[in-house]
Amino acid sequence: MSQLVSLNPEEMEPRDAYRLFLSIVAPRPIAWVSTVSKDGRLNLAPFSFYTGVSSKPLTALISVGARRGNLKDTLRNAQETGEFVINVVNEDLAPAMNLTSGEWPADIDEFAIAHLTPQPSVDVKPPRVAESPISLEAKVSQVVPVEGTSSTLIIGRILRIHLRNDLLRDNGLVDPLLLRPITRLGGDEYGTVGRVFSMPHPSL
């Protein structure tokens, strides 16, 4: 039988603990977040500390870390304008998504860098990524600094869902094998959707 390793993250190099943690909290979905600055500059960056948090109204959150003590453009824009769009990354879009994660200065438009098309949204100012199969328009409902950390949660109410109609099945669900989303694992590793199986909910 293999041995168990027990580690106290407080006694580890913070970077090592963080890297290990990221490979444990995995796979993570990726929110490819488009925002605009208050003077109208476009921004696009991926965030995998991302999850849905409420069903009514539909609400999602992303967690944004600090960059050497400075705010990332996504957080500044979301805070200043109160709006963002979450775009889904499929396998075809993986290289473009990766490009947009570079530490580009605030005046650089990541849509242009990655040769992506900004498509006007319906209910919010930030455009969606036209090439993305699904986009969620969101309005910021809360910006929550996480106590004792340099991370901030952006919580947003989903105002509108755009999705490619071939992905939607008769049961109202997106077909994951057609969508082919990528997920973030540890380090530079990514995953794709493997075997899909169903388990009916237990009826009591």
Ligand SMILES: Cc1cc2nc3c(=O)[nH]c(=O)nc-3n(C[C@H](O)[C@H](O)[C@H](O)COP(=O)(O)O)c2cc1C
């Ligand atoms: C797949 C992926 C997931 C990422 N997830 C996060 C995350 O959850 N939180 C975060 O602060 N940065 C995350 N990053 C790093 C940001 O994308 C990166 O710092 C980016 O430059 C931020 O851009 P901005 O300054 O335009 O907002 C991730 C990068 C990649 C490639």
